[in-house]
Amino acid sequence: MSGTAPANLHTSAQASPDAAARIRADQWHLGYLKVGKANQISQGEGVVVAVTDTGVDPHQDLRANLLVGTTTISGTSGDGRKDMNSHGTSMAGLIAAHGQSDGTGALGIAPRSKILPIQSSGANNVGTADDLAAGIEFAIANGADVICVSSSGGASPDLIKAVKAAILANVVVVAAAGNTPEDSYVGYPGREQGVIAVGGIDRLGEHASISVLGPEVDVVAPAVDIYSTSYRGKYSKGTGTSSATAIVAGAAALIRSKYPNLPAQEVAHRLTATAIDKGPPGRDDQYGYGVIDLVAALTADVPPLGFETPSVTAPASTAAGNRTNDNSTARGLATLGVLLAAGGGYLVWRRRRRGGDPPPRISR
Structure with a gap:
């Protein structure tokens, strides 16, 4: 499987009504991004977002x-609705x-979109590039409108x-985009x-120190102290470009719902232009x-891409242009979402690495 170490998991008490009441206020990114105003325009109705990750538990704030879905990890079976790690x-x-009917609980960017859970990484937060490839293929075949890959690493031909x-x-x-220093x-x-x-910003809207730089970065979103759902009915607090990626996937769901064609x-x-x-x-x-x-992505008059307008993702930098591998780890689920300590019913997750070289990578 891998060259990355499993995450250290520290679980606190089961989620309580008090934790459910607090989580919405703790989700600072909702106010920062004006999610309430955006949801008056679109809530992601009719859009399916595939989450290729560690699986997705049927959390009370998410299960509807x-x-x-499925699992694509070699030698395993399942429908994607089990998460032994929390990340997915x-x-x-x-x-x-x-969220919950009384206005408590966690809220997503596109709360009426549907999640297609694809377990392509295991409890140790590691999966192969080919497991991820199979997950993406499943997403295509099962009608996904958006695919969220909150990871970064090596590739394989598949x-x-x-x-x-x-x-x-x-x-x-x-x-x-990835996280430093890994x-x-x-x-x-x-x-x-x-x-x-997707890269990340902090609570002040400035570049998050953990977020990787590069000519391929297209947009950024909140990536520091991000609260969300977790496995076994709990909540989590995370820092990393994983969270920023999921937020942008939610933004894409809003746009796809508002502009289905x-x-x-x-x-x-629309995301880059606005x-x-x-x-x-x-x-x-x-x-x-x-x-x-x-809000701008949902309402602005954005001219269509012109013939000479570049698409997202600039060419790969020459510094990374010669790295190769065959089936290296499609890692980063732990790397990109470092869940930190949080009181009263929140999961705590810190990631550590074993010594040695990082897994080999392949560039485009």
Whole structure:
């Protein structure tokens, strides 16, 4: 399987009514991104988002939006609705959590979208590139409109083929840029042209120190102290571009719901064209085209892509251009979502690595 170490899991008490009442206020990214205003325009109705991750538990704040999926881990079986790690449930909650009828519980960016859970990584947060490839193929075959890949790492011929097939099938593919210090450049599939590569910002809207830089970064979203659902009915607090990726996948779901006939490339274009510019004027390696603006992406008059307008994801940097591998780890689920301590009913997750070299990678 891997060259990455399993996550250290520290679980606290079972989720309580008090935790459910607090979680919404703890989700600072909702106010920052004006999710309430965006949800007056779109809530993601009719959109299926595939989450290729560690599986998704039927959390009380999410279960009404959870479809039957699959596992693609070699030698295992299942329908994707079991998570031994928490990461996948956290990502799904950021996308589509509906909360509870009394207004408590976690809320996702697109709370009426549906989650197609695909377990492509195990309890130790590691899966192969080919497991991820099979997950993407399943998502295409089962009607996914958006695929969320909250990971970054190596590729295989099958993974490259699957990602390109998703793009050709008019699916919006969103992937994490990666986290320092484990990652030093944007890995796969974020570096594939046509994939939306997502970096992170902190609570102040500034570049998150954990977020990888690179010419492939397209947009950024909140990535620090991000609260969401977790396994076994609990909640989580995470820092990493995993969370930012799930948030952008939710944004794509809002757009696909509001503009159901808009091609995937135009969905990505709406996100980049309406992003709030940060850093040097124009696109840069920290922020890409800027911080996503949900309301603008849903309401702005955005001209369609012109013949000479580049699609998302700039060409890979030459520094990473010669790295190769055959079936290296499609890792990053732990790397990209470092869940930190939180009081009263929150999961605590810290990731550590074994010594030695990182897994080999392949560039586009």
